Amino acid sequence: MGKITDRVEDLAQPIVESQGLELVDVEYVKEGENRVLRVFIENPEGEVTLDHCENVSKNLDEKLDEVDPIQESYILEVSSPGIERPLKKKEDFDRFSGKLAYIKTFAPVSGNKEITGIIKGRDGDNIKVLKKDDDKELEIPFSQIAKAHLMVDFDNITG
Known part of the structure; x- marks a missing residue:
């Protein structure tokens, strides 16, 4: 399915x-039938x-109708990424420095495959x-990140 998302990204990028x-x-998933x-966009x-x-x-x-990269029928949804915005590019980690994130790695980094912490x-x-959890600073090779997204930092919500 990765190829479909790559093709849709190529089509969506100039439009966005x-x-x-x-x-x-871009995600292409099966939900029920x-x-x-x-397609997640940001302003x-x-x-x-x-x-x-x-x-x-x-x-x-x-x-998509013109190019027809997807053979089966599907539902198109376009929205903002929400509060748990995915972190997909290296530049995302610069942009969201100081924010709380969840990072899952392909292989353990300092004994951890799942890390919650502040992006530095x-x-x-x-x-x-x-x-x-322990205020230890880690350096994670970008190539080892399987999945990453922002998290709501409930400890620092004021109101």
């Missing part, structure tokens, strides 16, 4: 960028609006994270 938005991620194509200037989602959805739907940026291809 033409509206001043950023493409965060349905296949769902999810670097602020919030993603319903108009943003509708415009990207309409333009991408037209492009990166050093070249290594992501620096201050582990939440």
